[in-house]
Amino acid sequence: MPLRRKKHSHRQDKKRPIEHNGLYPYLARFLEWGAVLEGVSKDTTKRRDSALRRFIEWCDQRGIHDPQEVTLPILERYQRHLYYYRKSDGEPLSTGSQHVMLTPIKAFFKWLTREKYIPSNPASEMQLPGKPKRLPKVILHQTEVEILLNQPDLGTPQGVRDRALLEVLYATGMRRMELCHLGLYDLDQRRCAMLIRAGKGNKDRMVPLGDRALAWVNKYLEEVHPLLITALHRDRLFLTDYGEPFTRAVLSGHVKKLMIQAGIDKHGSCHLLRHACATHMLENGADIRYIQALLGHEELNSTQIYTRVSIEKLKEIHAATHPAKLKTHTNEQGEETLALLATLEWEAEQEREGLES
Secondary structure, eight states, X not given: OOOOOOOOOOOOXXXXXXXXXXXXXXXXXXXXXXXXXXXXXXXXXXXXXXXXHHHHHHHHHTTOOSGXXXXXXXXXXXXXXXXXXXXXXXXXXXXXXXXXXXXXXXXXXXXXXXXXXXXXXXXXXXXXXXXXXOOOSOOOOXXXXXXXXXXXXXXXXXXXXXXXXXXXXXXHOXXXXXXXXXXXXXXXXXXXXXXXXXXXXXXXXXXXXXXXXXXXXXXXXXXXXXXXXXXXXXXXSSBOTTSSBOOHXXXXXXXXXXXXXXXXXOSOSHHHHHHHHHHHHHHTTOOHHHHHHHHTOSBSSTTOBOOOOOHHHHHHHHHHHXXXXXXOOOOOOOHHHHHHHHHHHHHHHHHHHXXXX
């Protein structure tokens, strides 16, 4: 299969205007501390970097150049700035996006205080906007999922790959960034499971694949993966036509294209399959704890802490309730189910904004 030649842009990025600001040197130290000592993931580090650069640029425009010059009223001014900010399409930042942009600032000033760069923490009393608790507005029905799964042209190598990755997204409910990071050795053939390394919160978890998804992954590995691998990325599971790992944006765009080709006119892409996996298993009687373990949620709310679930038990529940291998159950779970679905909608909002960690 001939590989497409990727176009490279020769445009040079403009130098960031904040590097002369006195706050800037502390940013690099904070990010290093978080990565080395706090153990935060690369995605969280990138999110912190982006949010804090934006804040420092705002400070620089107002003549604020030192951490000790930042006070609670200044932080509250920045909060109002985010609240009234309008994107290029004229839409305001969502409450969730504001929350994501402000959380790193609280962590940054907590660290500055801990390291004694400043005498007190101006962000300690800064109130963050609450996470929205909206239920998902868009959900793929089981028939729509099956239409989407059958959309790829199986007469082509790309079609086999696309079917395999769609099956994995639906079977496991994993996040798009987690699929992008999957390696060849994360597949456990014996246990029919997949190891998700350093998922959200930098935590590993094992998730069941199910027989159907495993069969498609094996077909992809046998027939297509050898055609795509390059020396640089031979250990990555899913590769683009260029032989490179999928990025989050590329994966979302690719899944969206398949949805359009399948005649599914709904907002979203990868996260719709995560929603569908959870919703369809809940509808077929899966206990909320097992859905939580499958999705990698630490907790459903601040008062519900669940014990770890073994992969064997999770496989049993998955086989009994996932539509790919269905048995009949009823579902009578009220507030906990609503909390889970609200959390999924929160994640989808972050994915749409490109702010998921």
